[in-house]
Amino acid sequence: MNGEFEPMIIAFCCNWCAYAAADLAGISRMQYPANIRVIRVMCLGRINPNFILKAFQLGADGILVSG
Amino acid sequence: MEKEEPRIGVFVCKCGNNIAGLLDVEALEEYSRTLPDVVFTQWNLYICSDAGLEEIKKGIKEQNLNRVVVASCTPRTHEPLFRSVCAEAGLNGYLFEMVNIRDQCSWVHAGYKEDAMVKARDLIRMGVAKAALLEPQEIITSNVAVRALVVGGGIAGLTAAISLADRGFPVILLEKEKELGGMLRSLYRLAPMDMDASEVIDKKIKEVQDNPNIDIYTGATIDKVKGFIGKFDVTFSANGTSKDVRLGVVIIATGAGNLVPEGMYQYDGHKVITQWELEEKLKAGKIDGNNVVMIQCVGARSAERKYCSRICCAIAIKNAILIKELNSEAKVCILYRDIMAYGVQNEDQLRKAKELGIRFVKYDPERPPVVNEDKVTVFHHLMGKEIDLPQDMVVLSTPLVASEEAEKVASLFRVSLDENKFFLEAHVKLRPIDCATDGIFICGSAHYPKDVRESILQALGAASRASIPLSQGEVKIEPIVTSLVNKDACRGCGLCVALCPYNALEIRDTDEGRKVNVITVACKGCGVCAATCYRHALSINSFTDDQMEAQIHSFLAA
Numbered sequence: 193m194n195g196e197f198e199p200m201i202i203a204f205c206c207n208w209c210a211y212a213a214a215d216l217a218g219i220s221r222m223q224y225p226a227n228i229r230v231i232r233v234m235c236l237g238r239i240n241p242n243f244i245l246k247a248f249q250l251g252a253d254g255i256l257v258s259g
Numbered sequence: 260m261e262k263e264e265p266r267i268g269v270f271v272c273k274c275g276n277n278i279a280g281l282l283d284v285e286a287l288e289e290y291s292r293t294l295p296d297v298v299f300t301q302w303n304l305y306i307c308s309d310a311g312l313e314e315i316k317k318g319i320k321e322q323n324l325n326r327v328v329v330a331s332c333t334p335r336t337h338e339p340l341f342r343s344v345c346a347e348a349g350l351n352g353y354l355f356e357m358v359n360i361r362d363q364c365s366w367v368h369a370g371y372k373e374d375a376m377v378k379a380r381d382l383i384r385m386g387v388a389k390a391a392l393l394e395p396q397e398i399i400t401s402n403v404a405v406r407a408l409v410v411g412g413g414i415a416g417l418t419a420a421i422s423l424a425d426r427g428f429p430v431i432l433l434e435k436e437k438e439l440g441g442m443l444r445s446l447y448r449l450a451p452m453d454m455d456a457s458e459v460i461d462k463k464i465k466e467v468q469d470n471p472n473i474d475i476y477t478g479a480t481i482d483k484v485k486g487f488i489g490k491f492d493v494t495f496s497a498n499g500t501s502k503d504v505r506l507g508v509v510i511i512a513t514g515a516g517n518l519v520p521e522g523m524y525q526y527d528g529h530k531v532i533t534q535w536e537l538e539e540k541l542k543a544g545k546i547d548g549n550n551v552v553m554i555q556c557v558g559a560r561s562a563e564r565k566y567c568s569r570i571c572c573a574i575a576i577k578n579a580i581l582i583k584e585l586n587s588e589a590k591v592c593i594l595y596r597d598i599m600a601y602g603v604q605n606e607d608q609l610r611k612a613k614e615l616g617i618r619f620v621k622y623d624p625e626r627p628p629v630v631n632e633d634k635v636t637v638f639h640h641l642m643g644k645e646i647d648l649p650q651d652m653v654v655l656s657t658p659l660v661a662s663e664e665a666e667k668v669a670s671l672f673r674v675s676l677d678e679n680k681f682f683l684e685a686h687v688k689l690r691p692i693d694c695a696t697d698g699i700f701i702c703g704s705a706h707y708p709k710d711v712r713e714s715i716l717q718a719l720g721a722a723s724r725a726s727i728p729l730s731q732g733e734v735k736i737e738p739i740v741t742s743l744v745n746k747d748a749c750r751g752c753g754l755c756v757a758l759c760p761y762n763a764l765e766i767r768d769t770d771e772g773r774k775v776n777v778i779t780v781a782c783k784g785c786g787v788c789a790a791t792c793y794r795h796a797l798s799i800n801s802f803t804d805d806q807m808e809a810q811i812h813s814f815l816a817a
Contacts, residue, residue, distance in 0.1 A: 202811065207335065215333045218362030226374035229381055230363055231810050232334065234739060237760075238786025238802055246808060250815035 199253035201228040204243070206236050206259025213258075228256070235259065265391040268299040268324040269383065270315060272306040272331035274361055281365040281372060282379050287330065290380050294387045299324060306331055312344045319348035326390045330358035330383050351395035353738065353801055358386035381814050388813035392806045396738035401780040403489035403507040403728045406431065410481070410668060413441020415703025415714040415721075416512035417463040422722035423510075424472035428729050431504060432467065433479040433495060435664065439464045441514050442704070445535065447542040449711050450570075450577035451604035459711065476502075484671045487762065487781035488698025489734050508698045508725040511682055512718065513668055515659040515704035518558045524655055525630045531653040534574050541581050548651020549588055552635045553579065554628055555595040559658035561624075566679055568658030568708040572599040575656050576608050579617045592618040592648050594628050594637055620646075659708035673762060674699055681707050692720045696761065697734070700725050739801050740782035741789060749774050749796035755788035764788060 205211040211232050217224070233239065236259035244255050269291035273279035288302040299322040303311045306329055318324050327350065329341050334357040342352030360379045368375035405428060409420045412434030420432045438444065446456035467473050476497035483494040491506045517535050520526045528536060534553075540546055553575050559568050572595070579591040593612075598619065600609040613619070621640050622628055628637040634647045661680035662668075669676050674694040675683040682701045685693040692700050702721040703714040728734050741763070743749060751773025756764045763781035766773050775788075775797065786799045798804060 200815065202814065211333075212335060215335060215359075215362040218333075218366035221366055221369075223369055224367055226364070226368040226371045226378045229378065229385065229814050230359070231385070231807065232359075233786065233802055233807075234799070235783070235785035235787070238790055238799060238807075240790040240804065240807075242804075243807055243811060247811045247815065250812065252811075252815055 198225075198227050200251065201254040201256060202247050202252050203228050203230045203256040203258060204236065204239050205230050205232055205256075207232055207234050208259075210258035233259075263325060265296040265326050266298045266322070266324050267294075267296045267326040267328060267387055267390055268301075268315075268318045268322060269294070269297055269328045269330065269387065270306055270311075270318070271300070271302045271383070272311070272329065272361075273302060273304050274331060274365075275304065278331070278361050278365045281369060281375055282360065283376060286376070287360075287379055287383060291328075291330075291383055291387070294384055296326070296391045297387060298322060307337060307340060312340075315341070315344050316348035319345065319350050325350065325354060326393060327355045328358060328383070328386050328390045329355070330360045330379070330386065332361045333357075333359050333363070353396035354390075354393050356386045356390040356393060358382050381817075384817060385810040385813050388809040389806045392803070392809055393801065396800050399736040399738055399740070399779050400733045401489050401736065402733050403731065404491075404505045405429070405729055405732065406504070406506050407725055407729065408433070408491065408493060408504070408506040408509045409512060410509065411441065411512035411514055411703070411705065412436070412439040412467075412475070412477070413512060413514045413703060413714075414443050414460060414463060414711055415514070415705070415718040416441070416510070417460075417467050418715050418718035419510045419512060419702055419722040419725075420473050421463070421466050421470060422719055423726060423729075424470045426722075426726050426730075428472065428726065430473045431506065432473055432475045433481065433497070434475070434477045435479060437478050439467065439475065439477065443711070445538065447538040448577065448581060450573040451602075451608045453577065481668070481671055484673075485762070487696075487778060488728060489780065491698065507729050508700070509672060510700045510702060510718075510721050510725055511668060511672065511674070511694070511705055512701075512703045512721075513662050513664055513682075513705045515681075515708060516662050518564075518657040518660045520557050520655050520657050523557055524554060524628070524653065526655060530651075531630060531655065533655050533657050534571065534578060535657075537578055537654050541578065541585070544585065546582055546585055546589070546652070549586065549590055550649045550651045551579075551582055551589060551591045551654060552628075552648050552650045552652075553591070553593045553654045553656060554622075554630075554635075555593065555598075555656045556624070557655040557657050560596065564658060564660070564679065566658070566707070567599060569599055569601075570708050570710045571656040571658060573605050573608065573710065575654070576600065576605070576612045576617075578654070580608065580612055580615060583615045583617065590618070590649075592620060594620050594622045594635070596622065596624060620648075659704055662705060665705065672696065672699055673760070681705065692717060692724050698725075698728060734780065736780050737784070738779075739784040739799065740779045741777045741784065741786070741797050741799055742779075743775060743777060743796060744798040744803075745794070745796045746771070746774060748794040749792075750794060751775065755791055755797060758787050758791055760785065760787065
């Protein structure tokens with residue numbers, strides 16, 4: 193990655209919207225960098241703030257909560 | 260249940276070239292073999308093909324797998340298939356986890372081959388970490404009370420009630436007014452087929468009254484609704500008495516209201532009237548004067564009310580034709596923004612109107628027509644100047660607006676309204692008649708402005724959808740729901756009950772004190788309760804804290 197800073201991003205995505213949108217981005221062949229890991233939930237209501245703190249604690253650079 | 264050691268099988272799909280075109284699938288398979296608890300791996304050209312599915316079954320049987328991970332496309336389309344294949348091989352379908360390396364990896368990272376490989380490996384590792392912690396789940400079933408509630412006695416409600424009753428299901432029909440019939444009672448002729456409105460509605464009312472399966476309550480109000488699909492407990496009052504009933508399904512057909520254009524275009528209800536008021540004049544066969552100007556989109560497609568009411572153009576065209584038929588000397592001009600004459604018959608009517616000499620003038624909403632004592636002044640687009648149209652009567656086409664009762668009904672049944680307070684469907688294309696809450700269906704203009712044909716069509720559809728749980732006698736529910744995993748931790752505080760959007764939680768007094776009880780059939784598995792419970796007493800099946808944290812951990816701490 194040319195020694196440049198590349199953030200490690202976790203995205204929590206709702207199955208019914210944001211996750212579907214990420215799939216749609218794929219179907220539409222939209223291109224974006226590969227440093228994001230999506231964790232699927234059935235609804236963002238599931239996201240306990242602890243998950244976010246834990247991810248930061250373990251070294252995540254950014255967290256996207258989308259739903 | 261005694262925990263057995265996880266024996267995970269990982270199946271990586273090439274999806275022809277869709278995945279293998281970018282990712283080295285064979286290397287991913289090899290990588291999977293190094294992950295904890297993985298005892299078997301395989302790549303396949305198409306896992307979803309019959310041959311690919313057979314391989315999963317073979318793996319489960321021959322390798323004694325107790326967890327299966329498939330790295331391929333999206334769980335949104337293929338999870339049910341793979342789950343059922345696991346079940347066919349004797350493995351509980353909920354011991355399956357899917358990893359998305361196509362839609363969210365190979366398809367979107369074409370220019371980042373190396374990074375995409377890293378990502379695919381991470382995703383597989385995260386999926387395996389979660390899979391190791393999965394627990395088996397059983398499909399939940401619940402009995403259905405064989406009786407339907409139809410709310411609203413207009414054309415949609417009446418049609419739905421007859422359709423359900425004719426299938427042999429008992430129906431309770433509630434109407435807030437003293438009489439059945441709804442909006443059609445005040446209409447004269449119906450566009451576009453020029454039928455007599457009272458003939459249509461009277462026939463339906465008689466059919467409902469003669470049907471032994473339908474109990475009709477007029478002057479009714481709903482006081483309380485509890486429960487969920489199969490077991491809605493509804494309290495309503497009619498004629499001074501209160502009644503409690505249990506129902507399996509609910510159809511909402513509460514209709515719409517009319518916008519009264521107070522303060523617009525000199526509206527006075529006498530010389531400047533609405534199409535609705537014109538219907539009454541036409542019914543009486545008396546139109547004053549020869550010059551009629553109609554203005555479309557009054558109070559619609561504006562900043563305040565953005566939507567198009569759809570049916571007003573057809574109504575204006577129909578009424579303009581009726582005026583011409585009553586008085587061939589009449590000069591009728593329709594001032595419009597866009598003519599909404601969709602479908603086969605409406606377009607025919609538009610053509611007929613033009614042949615009869617009805618004049619159509621387009622106006623610009625930036626320069627709306629101005630109504631004066633005896634004329635309407637409008638800026639004519641093509642001529643590029645203002646023209647004066649003499650008028651003896653101005654008719655304003657106003658939109659249907661949400662019923663005043665909509666908010667109350669929506670909050671009673673816990674269903675959603677859109678920004679204009681019309682009832683919102685679960686999915687605009689895939690589930691256009693269902694509410695997001697199971698067992699509740701919508702039809703007619705409660706949903707959005709509709710003509711009679713469309714209301715009848717949707718009512719038949721709603722009755723058909725509603726009859727599915729009624730005829731099956733039970734409902735099956737995905738077990739991805741909340742469960743009280745730590746009963747001792749629950750103090751019965753009720754925070755989760757207050758926050759649950761689906762009425763799926765209740766506090767019960769038990770021998771061990773106040774504890775939350777999960778009504779699994781009503782639960783949608785959103786997880787608000789689990790995220791809220793500071794005692795960690797509640798969890799969501801297949802999305803537990805441990806499973807979520809295992810995914811985070813295996814990505815970042817590997």
